Amino acid sequence: MTLDEARLELDATTLRPQEAAADALAMADQDPGLQAWHAQRTRFDEAVANALHESPIVPGLRERLLLTQQVQKPFFPRWFRPIIAAAAVAACLALGWTILSPVSPKMPSWEADSLAAVMKLQYGLATLDDHSPTLTDVKTVLAPMRAPSPDHLPVSLASLPTYGCKCITIGDRPATIICFKIASGEEAHLVVFSNDQLDAAPPQNTPRFETSKGWSLASWSDGRQSYFLATKADEETLRRLFG
Amino acid sequence: MQITFNMFLDLNSDCLIAPRVTETLPSFEQIVDAHYAGLYRFGLSMCRNEATAQDLVQHTFLQWARKGHTLRQAAKVKTWLFTTLYREWLTLARREKKHETVEFQPDVHGAVLDEAEEEPSLDNASLHAALQELDPNYRAPLVLFYLKELSYRDIAETLSVPIGTVMSRLSRGKDHLRAILTRMADSTAKLSSPNFSPPAAR
Secondary structure (H helix, E strand, O other): OOHHHHHHHHHOOOOOHHHOOHHHHHHHHHOHHHHHHHHHHHHHHHHHHHHHOOOOOOOOHHHHHHHHHHHHOOOOOHHHHHHHHHHHHHHHHHHHHHHHOOOOOOOOHHHHHHHHHHHHHHOOOOOOOEOOOOHHHHHHHHHHHOOOOOOOOOHHHHOOOEEEEEEEEEOOEEEEEEEEEOHHHOEEEEEEEEOOOOOOOOOEOOOEEEEEOOEEEEEEEEOOEEEEEEEOOOHHHHHHOOO | OHHHHHHHHHHHHHHHOOOOOOOOOOOHHHHHHHHHHHHHHHHHHHHOOHHHHHHHHHHHHHHHHHHHHHOOOHHHHHHHHHHHHHHHHHHHHHHHOOOOOOOOOHHHHOOOOOOOOOOOOOOHHHHHHHHHHOOHHHHHHHHHHHHOOOOHHHHHHHHOOOHHHHHHHHHHHHHHHHHHHHHHHHHHHHHHOOOOOOOOOO
């Protein structure tokens, strides 16, 4: 350490001598000139510090500052904030889901329930119970479960490869969703259920087509079974599935 | 053997004396009580106006009330507060264009005094008058230094300047302050001298 460096170090710590570098203090011990200089700087600094601390504090400042906290006090405690954030995100998702949902209040309850279940599969919020590649395989899986299984389907639809199936309930009515692989990787979800004592059941043997917020829908009945087919593909693609 | 021992010590100091990342911060009231006087004096020295100094302190604690919970180390509270006040003052000063950078020039601002020279007389009013003559780049570290609240390393952090720059500014700032105080004392002495005659009015 040079003499200039020692001076800088000592000068920066006159009021906090415990923080001075040992090298600088050692130099001051050995150099009377540096020691005298340091003593004089310290005296001057202490005098300035004392004079500075004589500045009066404006009355009432402390009380006004304490009021600041009350003004800024958060409504919710800190630990509660993640819960609020999660609730807000959930509310936004629910709102978005509601806005984008194709389910209409005008739909019969079986159709609304079917479409809600299909949407969960489409957007990955639910998973298939079984992954079978053909309708025959799906039926084989469903048979021992006594789950609704399609008796008659249009040939164009029945011949499509499948992703699998999932057992659900519509109201208190058991139903099955079978997912078909249609053109360009799109999916078509077929919901099968009994129409026994079903209000506003789909028409017999003739599919009824409709669209709702980007979804193409078809519903029909065949004897004591009703079917609901939903896809994000366009209506023309959907109609082609009926030959 | 010695090397092995030192390595063992280092390893232990890293593992066992790890710095606490999260500490319980003092209450708002405790922080106000501990720091508001120092902050006010710092603000007053920088802005030269009581009302503005109060505003600076108020702004600082308002920021603390809003963002203080994000600070993880209780030891950093003081530096955080002084930094916040200083930055707010800088914003004010830039808005008013009062903060101009002036490099210290001994010929212009006063020569460095000899060690043997007498101590200039000192009181709060003359100190504040002298501080106002200092360039803010010297005044800020000097006031923080004389408040005895922060080490020169903390002052460097607060003002966002290198440690070496703070040390240099402290040294030169003290020289300058002493020169101003001496000059002021000389002027007072001349005014109170029986031989002093004011210039004739035209």
